[in-house]
Amino acid sequence: MHARMAPPAWLPPLNSHQNSCIDVSIQEYNFPESHGVLFNLDVYVDFYSEEDEEEEFVFPGLAIVYRIPVDVNDPQELEASVSELILDEDLIPFPLHDCFWTQQQLHDIPTTPDWIQRSEEAELVRRISDFLLLVHKKPENDGRMVVAHLEIRKTVMVPAEEFASWVSWFDEQKRIDPEFESTYRNAISGPRDRSEVYQEAEFLMARRPAKIELLQIVIVKGGEDGGASVSEEESCSICLEGFDNSDGARLPCSHMFHESCILRWLQENHVCPLCRHELPVDE
Template sequence: MAPPAWLPPLNSHENSVIDVLISESPTPDCSQINANDIPSNFYIGLHVYVSFHPEDDVDMKIEFPGLSVRIIKPVNVENPEILVTSLLDIILDEDIIPFQLEDFFYREYNLHGNPSSWFYFSHPNILIEKLKDFILLVHRKPENAGRKLVGVNVEIRRSVTVPKEEFESWVNWYDEQKRVYPDFEEEYMRAISVPRDPDDVLDESVSLMWRRSARRTIVRELESVVVKVDDDGGGDSSEKSCSICLEEFRPRARATRLPCRHVFHEHCIGRWLAGNHVCPLCRRRLPID
């Protein structure tokens, strides 16, 4: 099957928390990496992870994965100026980290593997300075002197809070895709392991500013219909129940039909459109002009 046509928007929700964790890594996370392929004997193993959580999950134990990108970047540790330039290129690369590294929490594991306290920082330059100092500590560690390949792992986690109804809609869509396509779960995980298109990420950020007004326009222009349920149970299953809440339509109930002809409860699609401009079932984009 083709890769999923829809992935969670990374920058369309305001409420999020960013954690940055740094630790020493004697060997690369990815076992397929060949030391001979890295021009320097020192590397950064970067893992950028974005997860989504329903707003009522205070402890953030329930999540929907949106991005999980791992890359290996060689760095020059012999020249501090070149090292800082390399770190700037990595941390500020929107292809790799598709969100602003501002207002984040930082923790590092010392050379004995013990974690520090969490620290709050508000600018990526502070992270670059911290990362530079940690890399030089690892590089100068006596035990690493004879190793062919030494590295530092940098994990950047962004936890995004979304409305409960929207989160449930995503989960319902995901479960439905798994039911229809046996290989969907594998395809989805493969899709979120690839960096997003920077233009798409920028569009998400811009759309956040006018989504609420656009949503009101969309809802006003959608078609209101009366649901007809066949007594014999025939017909398309998508017309018998709302794919957002998964509840069956009551006979003669009012519902909303999208341009793609899919039908949903009025209150369900209204909440969905507060954060999305696509059909929850087929992912067709809705007109917003």
């Protein structure tokens, strides 16, 4: 349904953790400048540490915003359109079999969350369709643009040690590449179909250590690499410091780092921090 590029390999795995819940909420807005019904769909996946009881620190994994006008004149066609949208695995790359549902009309308080169970998947489609019909038929919305904002948010709890490694990896990438945070935000805002999500190897997120003893690392002593001088401008991409009076290590991909920096990195990763060249791993 959607033309898109393949997602980067380092995005977090959306369906690999069982400790999760899904909240689905729909709200009504209206605008006097136009008329019709606009359907706003926001889909999020947020990761938290299992030890973060207050859920204060979030690691975002998906943030998709989708806007589409809908035709509410034919209830059957409307329900079919909603069903197609909700089952679109590019937009929602995780199953919606079990979720908490809330709805809120304009000027009303939200309803008490209802639990929609596995056997009631069609119930979610029905509730969304009924809400769209309800707000469209309200007399106060005559001649106005009605917006139904549907938010689907999956919250995933990750073991504390794994979560800490994700954060450490993210901070490391930001230090290496000042534009990485923006690159990451753009990456998680793109569609990811469910088959890709299920097949994602955790790659960098898995933090699999490299088999250091098998690596072809060339030690650079005092700025000399096999008799060839290292450029004075060259620096370690991990700590951003130069190689003056310190040892360096060059990976098979030819990227060079301080020996201490790259060995510490390879204790938790099996790729070059610059080019993602894969290295042997400890099984």
